[in-house]
Amino acid sequence: MLIDRARATQEGRSYREIRRSLKRYIARTLYRRLNTIYASAEPGRSRVVGVEAAGG
Numbered sequence: 001m002l003i004d005r006a007r008a009t010q011e012g013r014s015y016r017e018i019r020r021s022l023k024r025y026i027a028r029t030l031y032r033r034l035n036t037i038y039a040s041a042e043p044g045r046s047r048v049v050g051v052e053a054a055g056g
Contacts, residue, residue, distance in 0.1 A: 008018045 005015075005018055008021075009015075013021075
């Protein structure tokens with residue numbers, strides 16, 4: 001990470017911009033993984049904890 005930070009700083013990016021980019025990367029990756037998990041879940045199960053499946 002230090003190497004990436006040094007390179008980004010040389011490119012003219014501030015520490016704040018670097019942190020923002022890292023947060024966006026983490027959020028994007030986590031979102032994709034969670035969507036994959038939910039897509040492979042059983043169709044009859046609710047995707048929100050504590051909420052009953054519709055149609056009952």
